[in-house]
Every structure is written in C-alpha cells, then in structure tokens.
Amino acid sequence: MGDDITLKFRQKLLLIDDNLGTEDVAALKFLCLDLIPFKKLESAQSALDIFQLLMAEEYLNEEDTFLLAELLFRIKCHFLLQKLNYTKERVQEYLPEKGRVSPYRQMLYELAENITSEMLKEIIFLLRDYLPKRQPIVSALELLILLEKQGLLTASNVKMLEKICTSVSPDLLETINSYKREKVSLPQQENTLPIKESAWPGSTKVFSSPQETSIKSVSSKINDDKAGNVIQGISEVNLNLELPAESINAKNESKKLTSYKMDGPxxxxxxxxxxxxxxxxxxxxxxxxxxxxxxxxxxxxxxxxxxxxxxxxxxxxxxxxxxxxxxxxxxxxxxxxxxxxxxxxxxxxxxxxxxxxxxxxxxxxxxxxxxxxxxxxxxxxxxxxxxxxxxxxxxxxxxxxxxxxxxxxxxxxxxxxxxxxxxxxxxxxxxxxxxxxxxxxxxxxxxxxxxxxxxxxxxxxxxxxxxxxxxxxxxxxxxxxxxxxxxxxxxxxxxxxxxxxxxxxxxxxxxxxx
CATH class of the missing domain: 3.40.50.1460 (Rossmann fold)
Structure with a gap:
C-alpha cells in the first residue's frame, strides 16, 4: 500500500515536470535558494532534480506537498495545483501559517518579474565593474544571483538594489520598500524562529530563515567570538531599514507620475x-x-x-x-x-x-x-x-x-x-x-x-x-x-x-x- 502511494506521488511529480518550461525551472531554483545549498541547486537541470533535492532535505513528501504547492503558486502555475489537490485560494489561505519562501526571496522574484529586457541591459551596464567579464547574463534572476554571490545583495542590505532601481525605473522601488516595511513590522513571536547559515559558498553573512529571523534570535545564537560581527550586522540592519534619501525622493517623484504618459507624437x-x-x-x-x-x-x-x-x-x-x-x-x-x-x-x-x-x-x-x-x-x-x-x-x-x-x-x-x-x-x-x-x-x-x-x-x-x-x-x-x-x-x-x-x-x- 505504501509503495503504491509513493508511486502515485512520484507520478504526480512527473506530470508537473512535464508542464514546466525552462523559465519555470529557473524560477523554482531561485525561490529555493534559502532552502537548499546553492552548490546542489546549481547542478539541477530540471524540475525533477529540484523535487529530488527538496525530498532529500525533507521539505517534500507524499504526506506534505505544501511547499511545492507554494512554489507553483508563486511562479503563477496555478493550473498545476490541482495535481496536488490544492486550489489557488486554498494555498493563499495557508501561506501565512505554512509558507516557507522568505519575504526577501519573494521580493527579489517579484522584482525580477517586473524588470524588462531593456531595463536589464541598463542595469548590467551600470554594474559592469561588479560583474564577471565573460559571463553572459540573460535574465534578471541570474543577475540577482550574481549580486548575492558577491555579497552586494543580502536580506539585510538592499542598498545596491535601491540605487540601480532608482537609476533605471523608480517604479521598481515600491517592491523593495514594501519588503522593508514588512521587515520593520515583523511580529514579536518571530524572534524564536531558528536560523540558517547562508547558502552561498564562502559567505560570512548570516542569512535568516525563510520566515526572516529577527535580530534577537541572531544575537542569541552566535558565538561570543563573532559578537563584533553581530553588532555590526545589527547596525547594518537598522541602517538599511530606514528609507534612504534618494529612495524617498524617488518615491515622492513617482507619486507625481501617477498617470501613464499620453503626450507622445x-x-x-x-x-x-x-x-x-x-x-x-x-x-x-x-x-x-x-x-x-x-x-x-x-x-x-x-x-x-x-x-x-x-x-x-x-x-x-x-x-x-x-x-x-x-x-x-x-x-x-x-x-x-x-x-x-x-x-x-x-x-x-x-x-x-x-x-x-x-x-x-x-x-x-x-x-x-x-x-x-x-x-x-x-x-x-x-x-x-x-x-x-x-x-x-x-x-x-x-x-x-x-x-x-x-x-x-x-x-x-x-x-x-x-x-x-x-x-x-x-x-x-x-x-x-x-x-x-x-x-x-x-x-x-x-x-x-x-x-x-x-x-x-x-x-x-x-x-x-x-x-x-x-x-x-x-x-x-x-x-x-x-x-x-x-x-x-x-x-x-x-x-x-x-x-x-x-x-x-x-x-x-x-x-x-x-
């Protein structure tokens, strides 16, 4: 009986894989970056590879498929939710309680979805000195991953992201500011959540759990010999949660531009x-x-x-x-x-x-x-x-x-x-x-x-x-x-x-x- 359930479960995963394209797989990999070490995800070539990694990390099994349902929901593949016996409305209902994709990761993915090909070219031009010289960047997700690898972008430091968005399209700032406002208003009970180390190889930053661990949790779990780094990290978090002057100016400017331009030739x-x-x-x-x-x-x-x-x-x-x-x-x-x-x-x-x-x-x-x-x-x-x-x-x-x-x-x-x-x-x-x-x-x-x-x-x-x-x-x-x-x-x-x-x-x- 158990073998039969397992077989049916894997058949469902196979059907889901058949309906996902290359861009969908890239999106799944990106949304899983806080859950699975990057080195393992980097080698994943298909959705099935990602499912296998999620099962190995005990995030996915025949009794609990919610994480996969959440991922499909976030990449807008709502029609596949029925294969997991979910609906779009049911996933939305359970997200506050069971959601595992961090607000930070959600923010980055939403941002990538709104970055057009022209915007991407402009951003790459602005960041050329920070990016690998010979590595082609074909999507906004790839760009964000490179920025994270180099430590230019973290859950507690989005300054670089704000600067480039201000230059390219101030409208994108609202996504970042919404994330920052959400971080400021995190409820107190989140202080008790466990932390995970960064998935990025060689990184010295402490990344929060998918539910965005608070400063108290960080400070209580880091060894004394890292206290200096923690204090610096706390200062950095508080500093970055304040809206920078250029962001405020851009936001005020964007309020003036509440209508589409309709005065062209x-x-x-x-x-x-x-x-x-x-x-x-x-x-x-x-x-x-x-x-x-x-x-x-x-x-x-x-x-x-x-x-x-x-x-x-x-x-x-x-x-x-x-x-x-x-x-x-x-x-x-x-x-x-x-x-x-x-x-x-x-x-x-x-x-x-x-x-x-x-x-x-x-x-x-x-x-x-x-x-x-x-x-x-x-x-x-x-x-x-x-x-x-x-x-x-x-x-x-x-x-x-x-x-x-x-x-x-x-x-x-x-x-x-x-x-x-x-x-x-x-x-x-x-x-x-x-x-x-x-x-x-x-x-x-x-x-x-x-x-x-x-x-x-x-x-x-x-x-x-x-x-x-x-x-x-x-x-x-x-x-x-x-x-x-x-x-x-x-x-x-x-x-x-x-x-x-x-x-x-x-x-x-x-x-x-x-």
Missing amino acids: KRGFCLVINNVKFDGDLGERRGSCKDAEELERVFTWLGLEVKIYKDRTSKEIKDLMETWQDSKKQINRDCFICCILSHGDSGAIYGKDGELISIRTIMSYFTAKQCPALAEKPKLFFIQACQGKKIQCPVSVEADAQVPELPSVQQRISPSDSIPEEADFLLGMATIDGYASFRHVDQGTWYIQALCSKLQLLVPRGEDILSILTEVNEDVSRRADSLGRKKQMPQPAYTLRKKFIFPVPRDPPPSQQY
Whole structure:
C-alpha cells in the first residue's frame, strides 16, 4: 500500500515536470535558494532534480506537498495545483501559517518579474565593474544571483538594489520598500524562529530563515567570538531599514507620475476584430457591425488609428497579433488597444473557423519581451464574447455563446488568469467567467455600447479607465432583456501600474456631432 502511494506521488511529480518550461525551472531554483545549498541547486537541470533535492532535505513528501504547492503558486502555475489537490485560494489561505519562501526571496522574484529586457541591459551596464567579464547574463534572476554571490545583495542590505532601481525605473522601488516595511513590522513571536547559515559558498553573512529571523534570535545564537560581527550586522540592519534619501525622493517623484504618459507624437493603434459569420454551426452575430462602427468612431475621436478586420480564423487572428507586435509599428506610440467581437467560451474566443484561441495567447504577443516598443506602456484589450454556454433568450436578444452541441473548454479560466504575468495590461470582459453576454440584433451588444457611451461621457471629465469601466459595470448591470429576466455583469482585470487617462479631445464626442 505504501509503495503504491509513493508511486502515485512520484507520478504526480512527473506530470508537473512535464508542464514546466525552462523559465519555470529557473524560477523554482531561485525561490529555493534559502532552502537548499546553492552548490546542489546549481547542478539541477530540471524540475525533477529540484523535487529530488527538496525530498532529500525533507521539505517534500507524499504526506506534505505544501511547499511545492507554494512554489507553483508563486511562479503563477496555478493550473498545476490541482495535481496536488490544492486550489489557488486554498494555498493563499495557508501561506501565512505554512509558507516557507522568505519575504526577501519573494521580493527579489517579484522584482525580477517586473524588470524588462531593456531595463536589464541598463542595469548590467551600470554594474559592469561588479560583474564577471565573460559571463553572459540573460535574465534578471541570474543577475540577482550574481549580486548575492558577491555579497552586494543580502536580506539585510538592499542598498545596491535601491540605487540601480532608482537609476533605471523608480517604479521598481515600491517592491523593495514594501519588503522593508514588512521587515520593520515583523511580529514579536518571530524572534524564536531558528536560523540558517547562508547558502552561498564562502559567505560570512548570516542569512535568516525563510520566515526572516529577527535580530534577537541572531544575537542569541552566535558565538561570543563573532559578537563584533553581530553588532555590526545589527547596525547594518537598522541602517538599511530606514528609507534612504534618494529612495524617498524617488518615491515622492513617482507619486507625481501617477498617470501613464499620453503626450507622445502618436496616440497608438486600436485593432477591432469583428467576427460576424462563422463556418459550421456557430450562428451569425447580427448587430456586431454596429459595435465595430461605434468603436471606430469613439477611438478615432480619442486619437487612435483604428484598423478593422472582419471574419478572421483563429490562425489569422494569431497572424494579426504577430504583425502588430512588430516594434517598428509601435514605436513612439503611447498605448495599444485591441477589441475583439466574437463568440466565445471560458478564457477564449472563436475564430470564424470555429477554432478556439485563448485570450491569454492573444495578449501575450504584446508583453515587454515580445514587443519591446510597448514596454511599460498600457495595453488594453476589450473582449465582447460569451464566457459560458448559450442561454435561451427572447428573439430580440441573442447570446454571444457557442451552440450547445459544441464541446466547451474543460478548465475555466478567470480574467485575471488570462492576463500575461507582466505589468501594464488591462482586460475588459463583457461578462464574468461561465456566463453569456448579450447582443441586440439591431443595436449591438450591451457591453460595447455602454463602453462607447461612457468613454464619450467621462473622458472629457478627466476620468481614468478603471473609473470608466466601473460605470460600464453599473450601466450593463441595470440592463435586461425585453422580459426583464436576463442580466449581465462585465468584469475588468488588470496589471496596470498607473492611472490610464485619455487626453481630452478637442472635438466634441461623436454622439454630439450629429
């Protein structure tokens, strides 16, 4: 019986390994650096190697898989948690009590996630005198590891990190400052936690446990002959927990820059993909052309160059995304907007050929890595499509859903999980996951018509996009079909770092031009 349990457990680990890529493995290694000696982790080539090391250190076994669940949660592989009988929500619930990845390691990983390729080049240039001459650095994680190896970065000394972030992107400072504020407010009971020595070979620094051991614990466990070093360490910790002047100045400056820059030579492109007629059993989306026309009028008024594409297959949609991710097209543009009008299912939309394409795939073409010209610039996606099965409606109102006999996506995907794991994205969904959205056969969809109406009303008042979308939610939630029985609730999700505010156009809104 025991052998059978062990075999099933290892089979689960094998399945998880099959679903993890090279970048995922690098992230796992980085998050385990406070738990496993660096020399051992350095030789790990796959997720299975890391799992084996965790089992050898008794961090992972068939009875206790929480650490692995935490690691998968932190690298955003939420879909793999079910293989360990966890959910995203359950892991979040247990993290305060059972979490092992230190706040310091979490901070560094979050920082690395927000460092774009352009930022990385600038940081490497600034630190060239401190880095190995002939060792190529291809990721932010590799850079942070090198800084730790050389003692330029520790849990109690992040000065070097602050300086380079101040020079490259002051917005990154908030991640570091949040970590420092958390260290200051550590509860007293953490004084009793055990300590571990640094995983870095040859290091004389004392690193805290994954729960960040306090000064009292350190001072009580170090030998008398190291008392001088401890006192120096305490002084260093207290000194570094104070926000340096340059950080305060940068933070104050960043407060002034609460909105994305929208005063460039060109506002940007707005793509409108309007799928009306479909191959096979998917019905015609009558009224959708009304939406496309309204989107073109409103976004042209807002200063964007609108491009409309009608009846595109899933492959053609991907080809379009690949075409428009070209940095030459996006250079000197303030933002990028894409509106998709189609049938849909959970986390995906249909091409005219009846093939699904995930919303996450569509958006991923415009990450900072894939489209450097749009790095740190807002990317807005508005999706008018059902996210669930078809609903019976009165004749005057139809649902933007698939026909019942078509297979549905097995795993539901929430809007927040559809957004690429990078900053500066907004995803506006016509409806919440699992539900239908509605379209009047003459007047267009509730969501798109409300969106266009609220943009015309609220942009001249200086409202930001999230406030506008809240108004859209209110508008759509009050609508109903002719019998008053069918309702709809839109849902925005975003990783925006600043307010997105359209400059007020000189011309009156399109609705007032007639």
